Every structure is written in structure tokens, then in C-alpha cells.
Amino acid sequence: MEKYMFIFFGGDPSHLSPDAQQAHMQKWFDWVQKLTNEKRYVGGEALLPGGKTIKGSKKAVTDGPFTESKEVVGGYFVVLAKNLDEAVEMAKECPDYSLDGVVEVREVMKFDNME
Amino acid sequence: MPEQHVHQLVSHLFRHEAGRMAAVLTRLLGFNSLSAAEDLVQDTLLQAMSTWKIKGIPENPSAWLYTVAKRKAIDFIRQQKIHEQHHTEIGLALKSEWTLSPTVNRLFLDNEIEDSLLRMVFACCHPAIPYESQIALTLKTLCGLSIGEIANCFLTNDETITKRLYRAREKIREENLTLETPAPAKLPGRMDAVLHSLYLLFNEGYNSSHSDHVIRQDLCLEAMRLCLLLVQNKITNTPKVNALLSLMCFQASREESRISVDGSIILLKDQDRSRWHQPLIEKGKYFLEQAAEGEDFSEYHIEAAIAGCHLKAQTFQETDWEQIFQLYSALAQLKPSPVVELNKAIALGYARSATDGLTALQKISALQDHYLLHAAIGDFQFTLQNFEEARKCYMKAITLTHSNAEKKLLEQKVLTCG
Numbered sequence: 039m040e041k042y043m044f045i046f047f048g049g050d051p052s053h054l055s056p057d058a059q060q061a062h063m064q065k066w067f068d069w070v071q072k073l074t075n076e077k078r079y080v081g082g083e084a085l086l087p088g089g090k091t092i093k094g095s096k097k098a099v100t101d102g103p104f105t106e107s108k109e110v111v112g113g114y115f116v117v118l119a120k121n122l123d124e125a126v127e128m129a130k131e132c133p134d135y136s137l138d139g140v141v142e143v144r145e146v147m148k149f150d151n152m153e
Numbered sequence: 154m155p156e157q158h159v160h161q162l163v164s165h166l167f168r169h170e171a172g173r174m175a176a177v178l179t180r181l182l183g184f185n186s187l188s189a190a191e192d193l194v195q196d197t198l199l200q201a202m203s204t205w206k207i208k209g210i211p212e213n214p215s216a217w218l219y220t221v222a223k224r225k226a227i228d229f230i231r232q233q234k235i236h237e238q239h240h241t242e243i244g245l246a247l248k249s250e251w252t253l254s255p256t257v258n259r260l261f262l263d264n265e266i267e268d269s270l271l272r273m274v275f276a277c278c279h280p281a282i283p284y285e286s287q288i289a290l291t292l293k294t295l296c297g298l299s300i301g302e303i304a305n306c307f308l309t310n311d312e313t314i315t316k317r318l319y320r321a322r323e324k325i326r327e328e329n330l331t332l333e334t335p336a337p338a339k340l341p342g343r344m345d346a347v348l349h350s351l352y353l354l355f356n357e358g359y360n361s362s363h364s365d366h367v368i369r370q371d372l373c374l375e376a377m378r379l380c381l382l383l384v385q386n387k388i389t390n391t392p393k394v395n396a397l398l399s400l401m402c403f404q405a406s407r408e409e410s411r412i413s414v415d416g417s418i419i420l421l422k423d424q425d426r427s428r429w430h431q432p433l434i435e436k437g438k439y440f441l442e443q444a445a446e447g448e449d450f451s452e453y454h455i456e457a458a459i460a461g462c463h464l465k466a467q468t469f470q471e472t473d474w475e476q477i478f479q480l481y482s483a484l485a486q487l488k489p490s491p492v493v494e495l496n497k498a499i500a501l502g503y504a505r506s507a508t509d510g511l512t513a514l515q516k517i518s519a520l521q522d523h524y525l526l527h528a529a530i531g532d533f534q535f536t537l538q539n540f541e542e543a544r545k546c547y548m549k550a551i552t553l554t555h556s557n558a559e560k561k562l563l564e565q566k567v568l569t570c571g
Contacts (some may be wrong), residue, residue: 046207052199055299056167059202066206067160084207086200113207 039118041146042125049139065133082152171297176273272332276352286321388525396444396453402437403460406430417561422469423507474504509534544570
């Protein structure tokens with residue numbers, strides 16, 4: 039099993055009613071539950087909007103790293119998968135596609151590969 | 154494996170917390186800033202959603218929401234000048250950095266949240282606001298329903314509901330309504346207005362022709378939740394409120410057995426009485442006992458007693474129609490209306506004879522355009538074996554109802570007339 043990272047972009051639920059938001063969130067809980075039951079879920083973090091970007095030799099600090107809300111990283115999961123294809127299949131179960139969400143699947147580099 | 158993932162929230166948590174937070178924030182910002190308060194609530198829920206979906210549900214979801222809402226409220230108050238007209242004690246406390254955070258924190262304490270909710274109930278059901286707008290505003294603000302969901306409840310479109318909400322906001326501005334609990338002298342009158350709105354809200358759910366069972370039940374539950382809020386508060390825990398809540402419990406206990414799988418209505422006499430919800434019946438009895446304390450005697454008392462009387466009968470044949478007739482007679486004196494006369498006549502028909510019932514029904518001139526009158530006359534004609542007359546009445550009733558479930562029921566009756 040290798041580690042893969044699912045990076046979540048966008049997914050705007052602001053048009054949903056509180057009840058519908060809760061129902062959508064439930065889909066995420068169910069997804070995480072499934073990944074956990076299959077011993078695939080390693081961890082994850084959610085990122086708040088806002089923040090700062092530091093850039094260039096002058097270390098210029100600007101507000102926010104982003105241009106549009108659909109390009110904002112909302113958070114990430116680290117999961118276990120046999121290979122990239124399987125990781126992609128797992129990521130297809132993310133509930134946010136109906137809200138224009140985007141998931142990027144990346145393999146986590148292992149340092150012992152370098153030996 | 155991470156332990157933090159609890160996998161299910163209490164149902165309607167977001168919806169109900171939206172109502173609570175909207176009440177508190179509106180009290181903070183002033184009734185005029187209702188939209189701003191709603192935006193802060195929305196922001197808070199969005200932040201919860203984006204965090205919880207990845208990190209799981211926090212140990213105390215409500216406290217988590219309040220912490221975020223408080224922070225957002227403080228930021229908002231610092232950035233914006235609170236509405237000029239917000240001259241209340243709270244409005245003044247928000248102007249100083251010394252008192253800003255403590256005031257915001259205080260209003261998010263449990264008892265203060267309840268107090269804000271109560272004020273919000275009185276505000277949403279203010280007599281200056283037209284009834285339809287009261288209901289829309291209550292559902293939107295206190296119950297956390299979206300415009301689309303409210304429109305769906307009333308089988309209408311978003312624009313209609315938006316207009317009703319607009320009218321409510323307009324009245325709030327025009328009349329400069331504030332979020333106060335009414336003064337003791339005005340309390341009984343204002344309570345009557347609130348109870349009337351909750352009664353109508355419940356009936357919207359209970360008698361709705363909506364095909365979706367869940368939506369009807371939702372409206373009933375929201376009305377009951379708000380009624381319970383009034384019962385749980387010392388100032389508003391009056392016999393009338395208890396009587397209304399008792400009535401709602403009694404009615405709701407039959408909800409499951411009233412509608413068949415295919416969505417048609419099952420008449421009281423054909424209902425499977427074992428499916429009546431006993432815990433709700435017990436609650437109804439309890440609140441009716443509470444309602445009996447004191448001098449107050451209202452239409453809700455009588456209606457609850459009638460519903461209770463039906464529930465007491467193990468079979469339809471065991472129904473104490475004489476008592477129900479007496480209760481409807483009392484109701485007709487207290488709150489005369491053609492619909493009460495109709496029910497009184499039906500009870501009479503069962504208590505004495507079908508001929509008596511028929512004669513009483515035929516005297517009601519006000520309901521010629523209402524299907525219920527014709528359906529009831531049809532029933533007694535049928536009992537008296539005047540099948541041709543019965544058939545005519547049912548046919549007439551079919552042309553007068555818009556509800557598909559009612560139409561189906563009446564069509565079945567037509568068939569039995571041969």
C-alpha cells in the first residue's frame with residue numbers, strides 16, 4: 039500500500055439550505071467511515087479560507103493565494119491505495135463533484151525510495 | 154484510526170441551530186439587520202461544513218457553531234456601524250470595546266438563547282405583519298428553512314415566498330419593530346397572535362394536500378417545537394399554550410395512520426388504531442392536564458378535548474359522540490364558525506341519528522362552496538340509503554376539492570353508491 043493525498047478544491051455549498059448542507063456533509067462522513075472501515079484512511083486537515091502568500095526574493099506578502107473560489111484548496115486527506123488507479127477510483131467517491139468540486143490525487147513520496 | 158469521526162449529527166441540527174443563531178444575532182444587531190444576521194449564520198454554517206466534512210464532527214457541535222458565530226459577530230460589529238436605530242441597552246454595549254465581547258458572549262449563554270428565540274417568536278408573529286408573511290418569516294428565520302423549501306411546503310414558487318418575506322421586512326421597517334418580549338399588559342394579546350400563527354402553521358402541515366409525507370410532518374414538528382419553547386418558558390407557559398400543544402400532540406399521534414401507502418386519506422373510522430402513536434397521546438394528555446390549571450378556557454382546550462375523546466375510543470363504534478357533540482356545541486359558542494357548525498352537525502348525526510345530522514347539515518348555508526359539507530351530507534344520505542342523493546353530493550364535492558387524496562377518497566365513495 040502506498041500513501042496518496044487527495045487535495046480538495048472548491049465545492050461551494052452556499053446555495054444549499056441548512057438541511058441540505060447537513061445532508062451533504064453526511065455524505066462526507068459516510069465516505070470517511072467507509073475509508074476508515076477499509077483501513078485506507080490515514081488522516082486529513084481542513085483549511086480555512088483567507089491566509090497570506092509570500093513570494094520572491096523580497097518576500098513580498100500578499101493576501102490570499104487565490105484567484106477564484108473554485109481554485110481554493112479546502113483541505114486534504116491522506117489515504118492508502120495499491121496504486122494510482124485505485125486511488126483515483128477511491129477519489130471518485132468524493133461527494134463534492136455535484137458542487138463543482140475538484141479533487142487532485144497525488145502520490146506521497148517515500149524517502150526510502152531514494153536508497 | 155482517528156477517533157474524532159462521529160458519523161451522524163442530530164437530525165436538523167443545522168436547521169435548528171440556524172434558527173437559534175439567527176435569533177441571537179438579530180437581537181445583537183437589531184431587528185432591522187435581520188438580513189445581516191442571516192448572512193452571518195450562513196457563513197458560520199459554511200465554515201462548519203468545510204471543516205467538519207474533513208475533520209469530522211466536533212465533540213460539541215452546537216458550542217463549536219456558537220464560538221464561530223460569536224467571532225464573526227464581533228468582527229462584523231467592529232467593521233460596521235451598527236444601525237443607528239439600535240438604541241437598546243445591547244446596542245449601546247456594542248459601541249465600546251470594553252463591553253463588546255462580554256455582551257456577545259453573554260447572549261450566547263443557554264438561557265439567553267432561549268430568551269432571544271422567544272423574542273424572535275413574538276417578532277415574527279407580530280400582528281402588524283400579514284399572516285402569510287408571519288408564517289414565511291417564522292419558517293425562514295426560526296426554523297432555518299430556505300426559500301425554496303418554504304415554497305415547496307406551500308406548493309408555490311420562490312417568488313411568492315420572497316414577496317411574503319419582503320412584506321414582512323417592510324413591516325418591520327415601517328413599524329420599527331424591535332425584538333422585545335411584550336410588556337405584561339400586552340402579553341395576552343400578543344400570545345394569542347403567536348398561538349394563532351402556530352396553530353395555522355401546524356394545520357398547514359396536518360391538512361396540507363402536499364404529496365410528500367416528510368414535508369407535512371416537518372411543518373407539524375416545527376410548530377410543535379416552537380409551542381414547546383413557549384411551554385418551557387415561565388412567562389409564556391399559559392394554560393392556552395399547553396392546550397394548543399396538547400391538541401398538536403393528539404393530532405400528530407394519528408398522522409401515521411391517516412395516509413395510506415398510495416397517498417390517499419384513511420378516514421377516522423377506517424384507521425388502524427394500533428398505529429396511533431401512544432407516546433404522543435400520553436404527552437397530549439399530560440399537556441391537557443397542565444392546561445386545566447387556572448381559569449383560562451380557550452378554543453384550543455375544546456379542540457384538544459375533542460381530539461382526546463376520539464383517541465380514547467378503542468374502536469370507531471366506541472366513540473363517545475354525545476360528548477363530542479357537547480364539546481362542538483361549546484366551541485360553536487366560544488368561536489362560532491361554519492366549519493365548527495359542520496363538525497357539530499356530523500357529531501350530532503352520530504350521537505343521535507343520521508336524519509338529525511342531515512337536517513343540521515342542510516341548515517349550514519355558508520359552506521356551499523366547500524367540499525366537506527357536500528361530502529358530509531353525502532355520508533348521511535348514504536347511511537339513510539338514499540344512494541342517488543349520496544352520489545350527487547360526492548360528485549359535487551369532487552368538483553370542489555383540489556386535493557388529489559380527497560378526490561380519490563370521494564371517487565371510491567361514488568363507486569359504493571352503485
